[in-house]
Amino acid sequence: MTLTSSEILRHNLHAWNWAARHGHRWSMPVDEAVIDRARKGILELHLTPTKQIPASWIQNIAQKKLLGLASAGGQQGPILAAAGARVTIVDLSPEQLKQDQICCKKFGLKIATIQSDAADLSMFEPASFDLILNPVSNCFFPNLSTVWRECARVLKPGGLLLYGFINPVAYQFDYEEANGGHYHLKYHAPYSDHESLSKEEKTRFIYPEAPLEFGHSLSDQISCLLHEGFVVEDLYEDNWGDERGLDKFFPSFIAIKARRVSI
Numbered sequence: 527m528t529l530t531s532s533e534i535l536r537h538n539l540h541a542w543n544w545a546a547r548h549g550h551r552w553s554m555p556v557d558e559a560v561i562d563r564a565r566k567g568i569l570e571l572h573l574t575p576t577k578q579i580p581a582s583w584i585q586n587i588a589q590k591k592l593l594g595l596a597s598a599g600g601q602q603g604p605i606l607a608a609a610g611a612r613v614t615i616v617d618l619s620p621e622q623l624k625q626d627q628i629c630c631k632k633f634g635l636k637i638a639t640i641q642s643d644a645a646d647l648s649m650f651e652p653a654s655f656d657l658i659l660n661p662v663s664n665c666f667f668p669n670l671s672t673v674w675r676e677c678a679r680v681l682k683p684g685g686l687l688l689y690g691f692i693n694p695v696a697y698q699f700d701y702e703e704a705n706g707g708h709y710h711l712k713y714h715a716p717y718s719d720h721e722s723l724s725k726e727e728k729t730r731f732i733y734p735e736a737p738l739e740f741g742h743s744l745s746d747q748i749s750c751l752l753h754e755g756f757v758v759e760d761l762y763e764d765n766w767g768d769e770r771g772l773d774k775f776f777p778s779f780i781a782i783k784a785r786r787v788s789i
Contacts, residue, residue, distance in 0.1 A: 645676060662779060
């Protein structure tokens, strides 16, 4: 049975609420040292697990309007706020958003938090933001085209979209087998937890505490973005930091710097 979009959202909301309450890696607020460095202009920001965003990608952000898209968890938002940006965080999970609120209160930072699906930015007027930051999270979105359309709408002309995503090739392997040293192509592209896994695999991999994932094609990740009036200015690759078996063969993550050039 195919899940509806609302069912996927409910499942992933529950999963990320659970992650935030149990100290997930992406739900751990940054510490005082990171905030102090951000106040001095040293931004330790990540779109992917290990590599920091190049300093050249984010410059002169004081008083700029920045949107953290599906990026709650007490990490990117507080860092950007400490650097002087006017920050709004949109995330599906209220518990993830709470991590931003707690962090900002602790360090005397101001930030706006809004609970919403990334595909629905209707609360914002057109051309509201100078920059959108979207760390790896679109693997939890069933459809990217609407997200890119909304990003194009709320970005100012010339504004930047910085986002990270999982290399779709990574989804063609069984992670458990790869981590055990056995590598073979197993799943067709594009990948979907609900559509690609066998009945037996679903009982092992799909449970309330694990968000549903979607391995979007490069066409959806990049070509659909270009059709919305963006140009890609730069990119870099990353991996899990040698935590996963696939790190031996190819980078599992890609980060993109794209600029909105037309309306």
